Amino acid sequence: MIRLIRRLALSATCLALTAGIAGAWTLEEAAKPYKGTQISVIFLDRPGYRAIMKMLPDFEKRTGIKVNYEIVPYESTLEKEVRDFSSNGDLTVALVDLVWIGTFADSDYIVSIDDLKKQFPNIFDPNYELSDFFPLLLNAFGTWNGTVYGPPFDNYSGLLFYNKKMLKDAGFDKPPDTWDDLLKVFAPKLTQNGKFAYALQSRRGETQSCDSFMRFIWPWGGSLLDAKFKSNLLSQQSQEGLNFRQQLIKYMPPGIVDFDHIEAVNALAQGQVAMITEWSAFYSTLADPKSSKIVDDLGVAPEPKGPAGRKPALGGFSLAVAKQANDNQKAASWLFIQWATSKDTAKEYVENGGVSGRQSTYKDPELVKKYPFIEPMVESWQQGVPEFRPRFAEWPQLSEIVAEVGTNMMIGSTSIKQGSEEIGKRVEDVLSKAGYYDGKKKLAQ
Template structure:
């Protein structure tokens, strides 16, 4: 890694040491879950929690009996696919039923929840000494916690974070003497070479193609990397720009010429599994995927994967081509048991639980600085740790539109990407349609 990144890595470790010397250190309940008398005044209370399907959620579910025993709070936990999460959350919020006390989602959607007054600001709970048994603000990666703020108030606790990077098969690159791509032209050449040299048995590149947030999440890297952006200086949708069209044409050509069969239907899991099975030479996806690549129980390519920054086609993308994704857990305004819900939220994101989570599931997306310096983190994720931390440090917080209409804009753009991938509509025409729909949304606000 370059010298500047070593400074970043050292800074993260230094911050984690400082976090370990402050407050309660997120190490679990002191005197009975935030109660000086050592009793459990929340015993008998029930909360309902909606989480997305993710290693973080899986580990929370497995550790949940500890929290219930410590606090006396009964947690009804539901885990559903990410693609179904936001629509279900919105149904709950809009009904004002309080069906779920705590909901997990990414901050792109979280901004919409804040603007609609669906979720509770957390500052009051964060500053309440009686409720700090698990919580330590200094232990979060600062950039992750900052993303959770709207107009100076904190609306979520970061439960996992990630960026994205290029993952490539070192063995194939060495065999065919391919340099690690730094530009999209080099990326296309590498994909073409692998595809031709293996007679199409190994895809040159695999990416997400499934319509919606799945394809938009990855395509956004290409949008910024070609010099495009979501919104122009006037606050209007800008995805019909020449740069955006180039990004979609490239995405389409790369996958239709050198991608796997059925890629237009690939979400995160399908894309991850194909690469782990050795059926593709490259992918660009979430940094948490590195944990699966290096897990011998999950992967057939352990030790053969290289990790590098995502390529760009311009010298200086406007916002940076690396994503910065933070998923938080939010407290419903209509919750009937807000303090109990807060205790769950702070427990689920505490240092102790995050350290445990890394051994329970391949969870590299921890948001705790202290967890990042643990030996288990280095042992399990050492193969890609430096590349992951660099991607996070350089991550573009605006990789998706950070506005209330983001969900609808993402859906419109996802349709355009799908139309181009399937050959239904030329990229320029598809993006023009989406851009017009997006601007109607923005005009109606």
């Protein structure tokens, strides 16, 4: 009897102890063995990164981990990271753009979350909840071939930003719901006296291939590639979309093929155009009286629907632990990633200008009210296309081809049909060399 009681008491104590430990997971405790570890990451000069930089001192104080970051322009980031990872450089965290996940995963640059969990079970916050992220985002930015590498960190959706006053003056009390309305009803009335209805950032580069070209393919039911990875640009749907873009050009400011994000955002902010479709992250620029003249008239809506529904531009970055880091750095890097994307920091992150990828963050009514872009953005994330741009390693090459011929189409130096043929041929060349057509490579995008 006594023995039984003793045994019971012992197990009760054990239970209490385990419960105590589990309940008491804290960042400070988990980070103790890694105090003084230095980790390195690349940041961009964008609101989401400025937000986390502001919050970093808190993390460093609580953990004793030093986060070294370097700010790099987006266009050089991939180059810099690939160089670093292929020569055992010093980056311990990979900043993974949606379109780089295939390259980074296939080249073995990043560690999957499952592998990390096996190696360092103690650093994982039991309340982290990966399933809280929008499935579309986690799938598109952080997952490749069914393996999850990192949580979404800096998240974007394409949104329709518009000037309420200009629309009202032209007799519209709400923004267009479909692209067709935008072209046929809104555009003619809004284009007058040196003002234009719409601006589409189309500069050669990722801006042309992603923001301009792809935006007019998906909503029409088209796509860059078909199921066998052959070009699908000559399909009726893709052609309709591209022809639509061409028709829209006469309602855009002249010189639109030289508009990058900055120019498009400025055109709206200065009252030169009535509508733009831009990344959600530009909300803070447009809502800031220092950079915008239309703060009070700024409206935000989801991107218009095409014949195939609403398929807005999808973009964003995840953070993943780099394989080249040593064990301490790997653990410290995950602690940083986990902290930066945790539920606890999400609200502060949004208030500092970041865009969290967690569903729970946007259930806060106060936050939704304060930031008008949240509602349309959350709506966009319900129904996007993860492969809006193919995410395999060959995308940068395809992007260059699309950017070159795409700008040529817009300025009319090649016709839509000829241009599509040219892109198709060159794209298939690249994919054939990469081994997609002879079964050497899995058809994953």
